[in-house]
Each structure stands twice: as structure tokens, then as C-alpha cells.
Amino acid sequence: MSSHREAPEISKDPVADNTDVYAFVSPDRPDTVTIITNYIPLEGPAGGPNFFEFGDDVRYSIYIDNDGDAKPDVVYQFSFESRLRNPNTFLYNTGPIGSLSDPNWNRRQFYSIRRKDRHGTKTLGSGLASPPCNIGPRSTPHYPSLAQAAVHHLPSGETVFAGQRNDGFFVDLGSIFDLGDLRPFQNLHLIPTPAAPGVDPLKDLNVHTIAIQVPIRQLTRDGSKPTNQASAKAVLGIWGGASRRRVKVIDAANDARGESGPWVQVSRLGNPLFNEVIVPLGKKDRWNGSNPVGDWAYAANVEHPELAKLLPVLYPGVFPNLAGLSAARADLVAILLTGLPPGIVPGFQNYTGKTPADMLRLNVAIPPAANPKPLGILGGDLAGYPNGRRVADDVVTIELRAIAGATYPLVNPGYTPDGAASLVTDGVNPGPGRYQSTFPYLGTPHSGFDTPSS
Amino acid sequence: MNRRNFVKKAGTAVTGAAALGVAGAASANAEPEAEVTEPSAAVPSETLVAYVRDVDTGEVTVASGTGETTYRDKALVKRLVKAARSSEEVV
Numbered sequence: 001m002s003s004h005r006e007a008p009e010i011s012k013d014p015v016a017d018n019t020d021v022y023a024f025v026s027p028d029r030p031d032t033v034t035i036i037t038n039y040i041p042l043e044g045p046a047g048g049p050n051f052f053e054f055g056d057d058v059r060y061s062i063y064i065d066n067d068g069d070a071k072p073d074v075v076y077q078f079s080f081e082s083r084l085r086n087p088n089t090f091l092y093n094t095g096p097i098g099s100l101s102d103p104n105w106n107r108r109q110f111y112s113i114r115r116k117d118r119h120g121t122k123t124l125g126s127g128l129a130s131p132p133c134n135i136g137p138r139s140t141p142h143y144p145s146l147a148q149a150a151v152h153h154l155p156s157g158e159t160v161f162a163g164q165r166n167d168g169f170f171v172d173l174g175s176i177f178d179l180g181d182l183r184p185f186q187n188l189h190l191i192p193t194p195a196a197p198g199v200d201p202l203k204d205l206n207v208h209t210i211a212i213q214v215p216i217r218q219l220t221r222d223g224s225k226p227t228n229q230a231s232a233k234a235v236l237g238i239w240g241g242a243s244r245r246r247v248k249v250i251d252a253a254n255d256a257r258g259e260s261g262p263w264v265q266v267s268r269l270g271n272p273l274f275n276e277v278i279v280p281l282g283k284k285d286r287w288n289g290s291n292p293v294g295d296w297a298y299a300a301n302v303e304h305p306e307l308a309k310l311l312p313v314l315y316p317g318v319f320p321n322l323a324g325l326s327a328a329r330a331d332l333v334a335i336l337l338t339g340l341p342p343g344i345v346p347g348f349q350n351y352t353g354k355t356p357a358d359m360l361r362l363n364v365a366i367p368p369a370a371n372p373k374p375l376g377i378l379g380g381d382l383a384g385y386p387n388g389r390r391v392a393d394d395v396v397t398i399e400l401r402a403i404a405g406a407t408y409p410l411v412n413p414g415y416t417p418d419g420a421a422s423l424v425t426d427g428v429n430p431g432p433g434r435y436q437s438t439f440p441y442l443g444t445p446h447s448g449f450d451t452p453s454s
Numbered sequence: 455m456n457r458r459n460f461v462k463k464a465g466t467a468v469t470g471a472a473a474l475g476v477a478g479a480a481s482a483n484a485e486p487e488a489e490v491t492e493p494s495a496a497v498p499s500e501t502l503v504a505y506v507r508d509v510d511t512g513e514v515t516v517a518s519g520t521g522e523t524t525y526r527d528k529a530l531v532k533r534l535v536k537a538a539r540s541s542e543e544v545v
Contacts, residue, residue: 249505249517258505 003269004041004169006276007284010267014040015055016242018269019207020169023238023360023388026213027368028438032159033219035062036211036391036440037240037269038167043206046448049092051133052164052208053109054080058242059263060210065237066221070293070357074219075116078162078210080130082109093132093139100129100149108132111162113154113212124156130163134206136449144444151439159213165442167207168391168434169272172198172426180307180314182400184427185420188315198427203434204452210240211440216364229365230342235350237359238388239270239292265289270358271336271386272395277307277403278336292357295337299356302336303328308403321418322405330411335386335402340377344410348382362388378406391441392434397425488537506531 376384
């Protein structure tokens with residue numbers, strides 16, 4: 001998955017497990033950037049009576065590097081607090097929830113936001129309400145308006161939302177983890193079965209979203225809104241992370257829990273699939289605890305990705321040119337670790353310098369596309385991945401094709417990609433209801449009552 | 455909560471459960487002054503942790519291995535609080 005359960009330790013800590021990061025110039029407010037970080041992978045919508053919520057003991061962070069050194073210049077920190085109205089019932093709600101302050105809603109969650117930048121640290125908002133989970137027609141009968149009420153416009157200029165949403169990531173998990181099977185091409189697999197359409201297990205699942213929309217001027221190094229895509233100050237490096245305190249003490253006798261010590265990062269995510277597919281199993285936990293500025297340690301895994309070696313083995317005779325490609329994959333280094341320098345893709349760059357670091361790199365001078373292409377830059381749409389990442393970008397196909405060699409001619413025009421490199425896909429599309437056209441852009445979460453359908 | 459707030463809170467708490475990891479628990483009077491240093495060893499798989507429950511009464515629990523013991527040791531607590539006071543928030 002993009003980063004759902006991608007490392008051994010974080011797979012056992014869902015509330016801190018960063019599943020996806022998105023960053024794009026907001027299509028309906030192009031003077032702003034929207035950044036989304038998702039947590040809690042594979043939420044079954046019917047998961048009550050204790051429905052999903054953020055961790056009160058987790059610090060969620062969004063990092064923005066605006067000067068190309070792979071170190072954060074702007075940080076947004078989100079901290080949550082759960083409140084229980086009535087401890088003497090087992091119910092999440094004791095009647096329909098008609099508003100965020102409805103007394104029928106028993107277990108609520110609120111959050112605060114801090115911004116850290118070169119001017120210091122400032123609390124931008126506190127006591128901000130998250131919406132309830134989408135339970136069903138009796139408990140949450142008007143869910144879209146309930147969730148909309150949880151979109152908060154802060155006096156400092158940001159718009160924020162934190163709560164349950166439809167997971168926008170789409171992928172054929174069941175096949176990709178079955179020895180790299182891609183159902184549309186599984187008749188060509190080393191262990192062949194008849195070709196079949198892809199299956200997306202995430203289409204019925206939810207996730208918990210932290211979304212923030214920020215005026216571009218509040219993110220760039222000089223407070224400007226860049227219009228020249230060639231300018232270095234137009235490029236932002238963006239990633240998310242979650243941290244826990246060093247020590248936690250459980251005092252069951254007194255029904256109390258204590259924490260102490262510094263915040264320790266337990267989850268990190270920039271580019272989709274980086275930790276999942278690029279970083280080997282023995283280093284994934286360490287990677288989650290490290291920072292982008294140290295990603296030089298993983299550069300060799302990008303230059304010679306394991307999956308590029310596996311594809312010709314798993315699909316005999318399908319990737320002969322890829323099988324013969326032994327050079328370091330400078331194309332993947334550019335896409336994942338440095339950004340694309342000027343001169344590679346006409347009219348575009350998102351280069352942040354020589355420091356290799358896993359960050360989404362968003363050129364904010366590229367306006368939103370009128371007709372977004374799911375394949376982003378690979379599809380001729382400069383506003384899509386790897387220029388940041390939009391919610392509907394088909395990052396699995398993009399990265400599969402890149403690893404299969406489709407992007408290697410960008411750095412070596414003499415290389416001819418295999419025909420399959422531009423066809424490979426895991427065969428799924430997001431389907432209806434996954435997204436919405438306005439903030440927070442991810443669609444209404446599935447209700448537990450309706451999902452899965454019989 | 456940063457260290458300063460911890461000390462303030464621990465000083466008034468009845469059952470404060472904030473935790474302090476220490477390298478060892480020894481009598482304050484018999485030992486030289488603590489020296490601030492950089493960590494040089496990895497965290498052991500069985501971490502020894504002492505957490506102060508009540509500063510005023512000197513109640514401290516020391517957890518080690520799969521067991522723990524609660525002591526009333528004002529000297530130890532005093533030394534731990536002093537060490538906590540010198541800590542700074544790490545972000």
C-alpha cells in the first residue's frame with residue numbers, strides 16, 4: 001500500500017501509522033496549498049462501539065521545507081484530546097448526532113494546532129472539533145453537513161479538518177503482495193493464472209484525515225506567491241510524521257496513564273510507496289524514526305530498486321531491456337530524492353538541490369490542471385505527481401511504470417523502455433464517491449450501516 | 455508538557471505518573487553529583503525505569519525486568535527531581 005502498515009513496528013500502531021500524504025495547489029483556491037496526511041489504515045466502517053479516532057498520545061506533524069535543505073522550515077503540529085460526556089454507558093452515541101455539540105454524542109474528540117517557523121511557535125487554534133465517525137442513518141443521519149461543520153477557518157488564514165474520510169488511495173493489494181502479481185497481466189506471471197480485472201480492497205474502507213489548506217505566501221521562503229515555475233523558491237518539500245513520548249506508564253490500579261520524555265518519531269511519509277517498496281524490511285522501522293535529511297543512507301535502494309530486478313524474473317521475457325539495465329537509476333533518484341531538475345521535462349522542475357531526501361516536491365507556480373490526468377506528469381499533466389500529489393493521482397501505476405523503466409530515458413535518451421513499461425498497471429480505478437471537489441477533497445466516509453453491502 | 459511543567463506538576467501531584475528513565479537508582483548522599491552527558495549506549499531490551507508518584511512523600515516506583523517495587527525514598531526522589539529540572543524539552 002502507499003504506506004498502510006508498511007513497516008513491522010508501525011503496523012502494530014495504527015493511530016500513528018501515516019498512510020498517505022497529499023500536497024497540491026488547491027484547484028478551487030489556487031492561492032493556497034492543501035496538504036493532507038492520513039492515518040489509521042484499513043478502517044472498517046462498522047468498527048464500533050469504540051469507533052476510530054486519533055491518538056490523544058500521538059503528535060501529528062506536517063513538515064514543509066522551503067529552502068531545499070531537506071529540513072523543516074514550517075511545521076504544523078496537531079494534538080488531540082478525547083472527551084467523554086457519560087462514562088456510564090457503553091454507547092458512542094445515545095441518539096442521533098445532529099451537530100458537533102449534540103448531547104447525544106458521547107465520545108468526542110478535539111484538537112489544537114501549533115505552527116512553528118522562523119518566527120517561533122504559535123498556537124493557531126484549540127478546542128477544534130473533529131466530526132464523529134459515519135455510523136449509520138440513525139446515528140449520523142446528515143453526515144456530509146456534520147463533517148462540513150468540522151471544517152474550521154482559522155484567524156491566521158489556514159483552513160483545517162481532522163476526522164474520518166473515505167480512503168482515496170486505490171490499489172490491488174491482494175495481487176501485488178501475492179508475489180508481485182498484477183491481475184491484468186497475471187497470465188504472463190512466472191506462476192500464471194488467467195488475466196483478470198484488478199480488485200481494490202480499499203474501496204470500502206475509511207481513514208482518518210488531517211487536512212490543512214494554507215495560503216501559499218505563508219509557506220514560501222520569502223512570503224511570495226511564485227509565478228515562475230523555474231524559480232527555486234517555487235518548490236516546497238513536504239512530508240508528514242507522527243511521534244510518541246519516549247516513556248509511557250500504565251497504572252491499571254488507578255486507571256491512569258502517564259507519559260514522559262521527548263517526542264520520538266514513529267512514522268514518516270513523503271513519496272507514496274517509498275518506505276514500502278524501496279526500503280528493505282530490516283531498515284523500515286529505522287527509516288520511520290529518521291528524517292529526510294538522512295535519506296542519503298537509502299539512496300542505493302533507489303538507484304537499484306529491488307522491484308526493478310524482480311519484474312523481469314516474475315514476468316519472463318516481458319522486460320528484457322529492464323533486465324539488462326544495470327546502471328544506477330538516476331531517474332528514480334530525481335523523482336523520489338532530489339526532484340526533477342530543469343531541462344528534463346519541458347516547462348517543469350521541482351528540484352530541491354543535491355541533498356537526497358524523501359519528500360513530496362510541489363512546484364506551487366504550476367497552476368491546477370483544468371482536466372487532471374491520473375498519471376500526472378507521466379500523462380502530460382504538470383500539476384500531478386510527482387509534482388506534489390493529488391488525491392486521485394494513480395501513484396501505483398506511475399511508480400510501477402517508472403520502476404519498470406518508463407522514465408529512464410529522461411536521463412538516458414539512448415535507453416528504450418520495454419513495451420510493457422508503458423502498459424503496466426495493477427488494473428484498478430478509484431470509482432465514484434472517493435473524492436469531492438472542495439476541501440478536504442477526500443469523499444464522505446463509508447457508513448458502518450451500509451458497508452460492506454450484502 | 456515540558457520538564458519545567460513536569461516538575462511544577464509533580465511537586466503538587468498526589469499520584470503523578472510522569473516517568474523518568476535513569477541509568478541507576480542509588481543513594482543520593484553516597485554518590486558524586488550527576489554529570490550531563492550524551493547517550494553512548496543503546497536502550498537495553500529490559501529498560502530500568504523509575505517514576506515518581508509523589509514528590510512530597512518521596513514515593514517512587516522502580517520498574518525493572520518484569521517486576522517493580524515502590525519505595526518511599528525522599529533522597530532518591532529529590533535527586534531525580536533535580537535531574538528532571540535540568541532537562542530541556544526536545545522537540
